[in-house]
Amino acid sequence: MSSLHKFTVGLVQMSMSEHAKDNLDKGIAKIEEAAKKGANVICLPELFRSQYFCQSEDAGFFDLAEPVPGPTTDAISATAKKLGVVVVAPVFERRAAGIYHNSAAIIDADGSMAGFYRKMHIPDDPSYYEKFYFTPGDLGFQAVNTKFGKLSTLICWDQWYPEGARLSSLLGASVLFYPTAIGWHPSEKAKYGKAQRESWQTIQRSHAIANGVYVVVANRTGLEKILPGTDGIQFWGSSFIADPQGVIIAEASVEKEETLIAEIDLHHLETIRRNWPFLRDRRIDAYHDITLRFIDTSKK
DSSP states (O other): OOOOSEEEEEEEEBOOOSOHHHHHHHHHHHHHHHHHTTOSEEEOOTTTTSOOGGGSOOGGGGGGOBOSSSHHHHHHHHHHHHHTOEEEEEEEEEEETTEEEEEEEEEOTTSOEEEEEEOOOOOOBTTBOGGGTOOOOOSOOOOEEETTEEEEEOOGGGGGOHHHHHHHHHTTOSEEEEEOOOEEOGGGHHHHHHHHHHHHHHHHHHHHHHHTOEEEEEOBEEEEOSSTTSOOEEEEOOOEEEOTTOOEEEEOOSSSOEEEEEEEEHHHHHHHHHHSOTTTTOOGGGOGGGGSSOOOGGGO
16 A cells, blocks of 8 residues: 555546547557656546447447456556556446446556446436446445555546445545546537536535545546437536545646646645544434435335
8 A cells, every 4th residue: 555645646638539449549648648747646538448329329339348357458557557657447348248337447557457446326318328338336336555545436427426435435545536428418508508517516526525535537528429410419528636625626628638637645635634524523323324215204
């Protein structure tokens, strides 16, 4: 386990083409760019090897999936080892015929796989038909020891759930990474776009505050149309890094590809937790109903 008090995180905001190899090559180039800027731990966006195919239900897209270890993890492991950095590497995982996951490997600085996470919360919304493709994760929430610190990875839809952030933090993570693919339905942007993006940012800043951790969110950018004749999804970029008070210390634009870096200071985390002792004051004796789907008070 790392004894470092400070390290630097980097996030990659990028657009994706129809060509998997081009996306992998770009992702590796962006990792190298972040490392040159001083990043020790670097996060790529969700499903970065392809365009966001979940806009439609098409069994042909299962051909994009790959085993783990596989081409993506092998290439990024070699890059991580060469650069001496940790990489959060999202992957469309083929576990077996008919069993696929939306996953992320945490590759340590020596190229080994320090941890592996499968997305727990799977959405099913217009143009986000993920339940068609992905089996819910079965590895639980984790905190992984790496050369530079103890980290947790969650993925996109997970970012709306305080339970995942809390459990990852209780396991000792100092940073929560959220590789993401989220954007606007273009027809809704004018009316709902501002509120949607602000809600997305607010919920994740609240995870940082409630748990006294850093939060790193790596989104994609650009307009992607999987189905001809549809509006597609305009991914809203806006990747960001928040500190344990929820202060945004780095933020990307909506439309540009960007590589952001920010310092993780565990002394600052300690100071915030001492002064905002939310973990101390939790009433763990009173939370037994949290595992219920809904509390039917008429039966109490």
